[in-house]
Amino acid sequence: MNKYITIITVPFLILFYSACSSSVDTSQLTPEEYFNYVLQLYNNEDYEQAIIEFQNIILQYPASTVSDDSQYYLGMTYFKRDQFLLAAYEFSKLIRNTPASPFVPESQFMLAESYYQLSPPFPLEQSYTKKAIEEFQAFIDFFPSNAKVEEAEKKIRELNDKLAEKEYNSALIYQKMEYEYAAMKYYTFVAESYHDTKFAPLALYNKIKIELKKGLNNEALADISIFLSRYPNDPNAKELQEIESRLNTK
Numbered sequence: 001m002n003k004y005i006t007i008i009t010v011p012f013l014i015l016f017y018s019a020c021s022s023s024v025d026t027s028q029l030t031p032e033e034y035f036n037y038v039l040q041l042y043n044n045e046d047y048e049q050a051i052i053e054f055q056n057i058i059l060q061y062p063a064s065t066v067s068d069d070s071q072y073y074l075g076m077t078y079f080k081r082d083q084f085l086l087a088a089y090e091f092s093k094l095i096r097n098t099p100a101s102p103f104v105p106e107s108q109f110m111l112a113e114s115y116y117q118l119s120p121p122f123p124l125e126q127s128y129t130k131k132a133i134e135e136f137q138a139f140i141d142f143f144p145s146n147a148k149v150e151e152a153e154k155k156i157r158e159l160n161d162k163l164a165e166k167e168y169n170s171a172l173i174y175q176k177m178e179y180e181y182a183a184m185k186y187y188t189f190v191a192e193s194y195h196d197t198k199f200a201p202l203a204l205y206n207k208i209k210i211e212l213k214k215g216l217n218n219e220a221l222a223d224i225s226i227f228l229s230r231y232p233n234d235p236n237a238k239e240l241q242e243i244e245s246r247l248n249t250k
Contacts, residue, residue: 031057031064039073047077068094068101075107079114088114105143109152112136116155122165133159157196164194168203180210191226201231208240217247 026034038053054074061067075090091111095104112135118128136152136159143149171186183206190203204227211220224244228237 026053026056031061031066034061035066035069038070042073042077045080047081050077051081068098068103071098072101072103072107075110075114079110079117082117084114084117105139105146108135108139108142109146109148112139112152112155116159119159119162122162122169126163126166129159129162133163160194161197161199164190164197164199164203167194168199171203171206175206175210180214183207184210195230201227201234201236204231205234205236205240208243212243217250221247 024037026037029037034053034057038050038057041047041050041053051074054070054077057064057070058067058074071090071094075087075094078084078087078090088111091107091114094101094107095111098104101107112132115128115132115135119132120126120128133156136156139146139152140149140156167186167190171183171190174180174186175183187203187207187210190197191200191207194200204223208220208223208227211217211223221244224240227234227240228244231237
């Protein structure tokens, strides 16, 4: 992704790419030569040394043409090492400090991807999941024609499914404990907040069954109407149509 093509002599390449990093006197290099040397460390998966050297470039040459390159690849190096919080910090730093950089779209995507990698299984606390959704949505909003928009949208759906599953599972627990009003509250939240997930029709169906059990027929009819308008092909739609007909004839 390097936006620079640097012409380097063959002996210079041999010195750079065959020697170990400790033997290279980077003080004698131009910023572009220094960056190309460190990029080779990155490509060779010498991530520990690459982190040190990318940081040095950023500190030593903050106004150079390779400063944003180094900032981006510093984030990528942390990401390759599964240090996702550090990666997110570096990507956000590039976006904040160099908004005109051509690396901004990819940095925004990788910022979201870093939080996506930190997103835990649904029973656990989901702040990273919410942050990933927020950053993927920012990517879509700011770069709608980017080739990775489709992937971002797919991951948002996946993450929303996870949030919906967490709330749906809480509702099931309350229902099993016979705290049915609390269960209905959670089912309502799932149905309204995550209406495009697979858990929304399940939540609304379960809420209707509780309403019927408690004799809340008007509330049940209202929710059945919502269910049938949103999910006419759902496997539970026929049963609810029959219940609706029965209630309306009373």
